[in-house]
Amino acid sequence: MLQFDELSYWEKTALTEGIDYAIVGGGIVGIATALHLREIYPNAKIVILERGYVSTGASTKNAGFACFGSVTELADDLKKMDETSVWNTVEMRWRGLQRLHERFPDSVIDLQLKGSWDLIASDETKTVPELSDQMQYFNAEIERITGFSSCFSYDTTIAEKAGFNGINGGFHNKLEGEIHTGKLLAASNLLLAKAGIICLFGVEVKTIQPGENEVLIETNYGELKSGKLAVTVNGFAQKLLNDQRIQPARAQVIVSSKMPGFELPGTFHYQQGYYYFRSIDNRLLLGGGRNLDFSGETTTEFENTSLIINTLEALMHNVILPGKDVTIDYKWSGIMGVGTEKKPLIEFIHPNVGIGVRMGGMGVAIGSLVGEELAELLK
Numbered sequence: 001m002l003q004f005d006e007l008s009y010w011e012k013t014a015l016t017e018g019i020d021y022a023i024v025g026g027g028i029v030g031i032a033t034a035l036h037l038r039e040i041y042p043n044a045k046i047v048i049l050e051r052g053y054v055s056t057g058a059s060t061k062n063a064g065f066a067c068f069g070s071v072t073e074l075a076d077d078l079k080k081m082d083e084t085s086v087w088n089t090v091e092m093r094w095r096g097l098q099r100l101h102e103r104f105p106d107s108v109i110d111l112q113l114k115g116s117w118d119l120i121a122s123d124e125t126k127t128v129p130e131l132s133d134q135m136q137y138f139n140a141e142i143e144r145i146t147g148f149s150s151c152f153s154y155d156t157t158i159a160e161k162a163g164f165n166g167i168n169g170g171f172h173n174k175l176e177g178e179i180h181t182g183k184l185l186a187a188s189n190l191l192l193a194k195a196g197i198i199c200l201f202g203v204e205v206k207t208i209q210p211g212e213n214e215v216l217i218e219t220n221y222g223e224l225k226s227g228k229l230a231v232t233v234n235g236f237a238q239k240l241l242n243d244q245r246i247q248p249a250r251a252q253v254i255v256s257s258k259m260p261g262f263e264l265p266g267t268f269h270y271q272q273g274y275y276y277f278r279s280i281d282n283r284l285l286l287g288g289g290r291n292l293d294f295s296g297e298t299t300t301e302f303e304n305t306s307l308i309i310n311t312l313e314a315l316m317h318n319v320i321l322p323g324k325d326v327t328i329d330y331k332w333s334g335i336m337g338v339g340t341e342k343k344p345l346i347e348f349i350h351p352n353v354g355i356g357v358r359m360g361g362m363g364v365a366i367g368s369l370v371g372e373e374l375a376e377l378l379k
């Protein structure tokens with residue numbers, strides 16, 4: 001491929017010179033940042049630099065849950081974080097989902113608000129009374145945030161209804177839903193094109209050198225300059241910025257063969273959210289298992305491991321689809337960005353460079369909002 005300095009006059013003037021805002025990373029957050037900058041600056045030259053031919057992090061690899069918190073997750077968060085932070089994060093997830101809802105018609109991204117269940121295995125039933133007590137408090141907080149009452153309830157019928165094995169019941173969240181992650185990306189690309197935002201795919205940013213008036217961006221095709229820069233590389237932030245507050249966290253996913261007529265009533269979390277599953281196009285989509293090998297999964301390498309894939313397959317056969325003749329048709333991995341705090345980092349690292357990273361497993365929900373906040377910061 002040609003280096004940037006070998007491009008034609010037309011290419012340079014239209015695409016690579018006079019950039020007002022460059023955004024490194026073309027995931028949900030990078031796209032939302034670019035779109036919001038366009039709302040603020042109708043005439044600015046805004047360029048997304050994405051190293052993959054398609055976004056290559058988490059935004060096109062996730063499970064497509066439109067979720068903001070389950071009972072066991074909230075109970076666990078309250079043990080590790082202060083109350084205000086827990087509910088602020090829930091509120092951010094809820095508001096982010098509303099943004100997604102506003103930006104994309106439900107039918108375009110297949111948004112279905114079918115509800116979710118946080119499953120309790122038969123050998124975990126001793127946890128139910130304490131969690132049920134906490135549920136009243138959770139419902140009050142969710143009502144304060146969303147305006148909807150009785151978000152959570154304990155459902156003892158779900159295992160029978162869905163045909164699960166070894167499950168006592170599940171804490172139902174009536175406000176959560178699911179989307180088609182691929183359709184969200186396709187619809188986002190359309191918005192970027194309509195907004196006149198330039199996307200340069202296959203461009204990997206190697207280093208960033210912020211100056212007083214512009215930022216020098218060293219890439220695999222040579223140098224670019226931009227007035228301001230947004231870094232939205234999430235799980236790759238440690239690699240690019242050497243920022244130790246963000247660790248990569250790989251997550252692996254399988255999708256089963258087709259089962260005619262198969263459809264689950266909503267999305268499911270299992271074992272405190274370490275596993276998650278849903279149906280898609282008469283198939284089961286199942287992910288998780290990072291807890292089996294936290295250190296091995298702290299990586300930016302896209303790979304599936306037999307330890308995790310075999311565990312997911314066993315869960316599929318033994319618990320979710322007992323007795324069904326089903327195999328794995330698809331498997332992949334995605335890279336998230338996590339840290340000691342379960343909240344995103346949106347801040348300046350230089351007066352001309354802002355970052356919006358550390359989305360954890362919440363980026364589908366909060367990504368649009370984080371992009372907006374980063375754009376506001378940089379304006």
Ligand SMILES: Cc1cc2nc3c(=O)[nH]c(=O)nc-3n(C[C@H](O)[C@H](O)[C@H](O)COP(=O)(O)OP(=O)(O)OC[C@H]3O[C@@H](n4cnc5c(N)ncnc54)[C@H](O)[C@@H]3O)c2cc1C
Nearest residue numbers: 025027028029051056057058059062065205334362363364
């Ligand atoms: C398996 C899985 C399941 C998940 N399920 C859910 C879910 O159900 N609900 C939910 O809310 N969240 C979920 N998440 C998390 C969610 O997908 C992420 O939080 C979100 O996609 C992060 O978006 P992002 O734009 O910050 O990062 P990314 O999507 O990772 O985008 C970063 C982009 O930066 C690019 N990049 C990196 N380095 C460079 C560089 N040097 N130069 C140029 N480009 C670069 C990458 O190629 C990538 O496209 C899940 C994640 C995974 C992996």
